[in-house]
Amino acid sequence: GIQVEQSPPDLILQEGANSTLRCNFSDSVNNLQWFHQNPWGQLINLFYIPSGTKQNGRLSATTVATERYSLLYISSSQTTDSGVYFCAANYGGSQGNLIFGKGTKLSVKP
Amino acid sequence: DAGITQSPRHKVTETGTPVTLRCHQTENHRYMYWYRQDPGHGLRLIHYSYGVKDTDKGEVSDGYSVSRSKTEDFLLTLESATSSQTSVYFCATARDRGNTEAFFGQGTRLTVV
Numbered sequence: 001g002i003q004v005e006q007s008p009p010d011l012i013l014q015e016g017a018n019s020t021l022r023c024n025f026s027d028s029v030n031n032l033q034w035f036h037q038n039p040w041g042q043l044i045n046l047f048y049i050p051s052g053t054k055q056n057g058r059l060s061a062t063t064v065a066t067e068r069y070s071l072l073y074i075s076s077s078q079t080t081d082s083g084v085y086f087c088a089a090n091y092g093g094s095q096g097n098l099i100f101g102k103g104t105k106l107s108v109k110p
Numbered sequence: 111d112a113g114i115t116q117s118p119r120h121k122v123t124e125t126g127t128p129v130t131l132r133c134h135q136t137e138n139h140r141y142m143y144w145y146r147q148d149p150g151h152g153l154r155l156i157h158y159s160y161g162v163k164d165t166d167k168g169e170v171s172d173g174y175s176v177s178r179s180k181t182e183d184f185l186l187t188l189e190s191a192t193s194s195q196t197s198v199y200f201c202a203t204a205r206d207r208g209n210t211e212a213f214f215g216q217g218t219r220l221t222v223v
Contacts, residue, residue: 030209041198041217048211086152088212095160096141096207097168100152 002027002091006101013077013108021072021104023087030090032063033098034072037084046072046085077108113137116201116215123222129188131218133201135181141204142184143168143212144176146197153200159184160207191222 003026013019025032034046047054047061049070054061058077063070074081084105088098113136123129133142144156155168157176165176173195175187188195201215 031211033212035214041219043200043214043217045211045213050209088153090207094207095158095166096204096210096212097143097155097158098153098202098212100154102150102152 001094002029002089002099004087004089004099004101006085006087006104008104009102010105011107013106015077015079015108015110017077017108018073018075019077019106021074021085021087021106023070023072023089023101025068025070025087025089027068027091029065029068030092030094031096031098032065032070032087032089034061034070035086035088036081037086037103039083043086074106077106079108079110082106082108114201114203114213114215116199116218118218119216120219121221123191123220125192125222126190129191129220131186131199131201131220133184133186133203133215135184135201135203137203137205137213138181139203139205139213140181141207142178143202143204144174144184144186145200145202146170147200147217148197156186156199188220191220193222196220196222 051065084103143158145153159178204212
């Protein structure tokens with residue numbers, strides 16, 4: 001199966017700062033998703049992005065499938081952005097189940 | 111967002127008792143999954159289903175069984191709960207197994223004492 005690695009593991013920002021989270025995966029993927037796990041434990045879908053670039057408000061994501069990485073950009077961070085960000089992928093040999101990275105824990109200070 | 115409801119949301123149970131967690135979806139998605147989330151391990155697949163009565167094991171299936179008698183419902187059973195099964199359990203669904211987006215339920219926090 002594939003390996004999914006995220007960096008950095010922890011990130012502390014002041015409100016208003018920008019950040020880039022990285023996800024590397026070890027093999028070709030069918031599906032690449034970014035999630036935000038909020039302080040209440042809910043997993044919120046941010047992006048479904050097996051390739052290309054998408055934007056949603058202050059968040060955007062880019063996946064370069066040929067180079068096996070994806071980036072999540074957070075601009076003008078807010079305290080509500082705090083939580084853990086997960087990258088997850090599946091690959092051709094799987095049954096559609098997602099392989100998760102260990103996450104990036106983001107803390108945005110006021 | 112997909113309509114995925116997990117029940118119960120929280121449960122405390124004693125070692126050795128059976129426990130059943132329920133996942134209900136309203137999206138008519140074919141694929142359903144049960145994951146557990148533990149510190150240091152992230153989310154790991156327990157079991158999955160690719161249709162009514164069609165299920166298979168995932169990475170951490172020991173001590174768990176599943177059933178899917180209807181498209182919308184996927185049950186996870188701990189036959190005899192152990193403290194190592196204390197975890198947060200997530201259900202997920204996907205329309206298909208390939209290039210489709212997966213959606214997650216709110217999670218169930220299970221504590222085995």
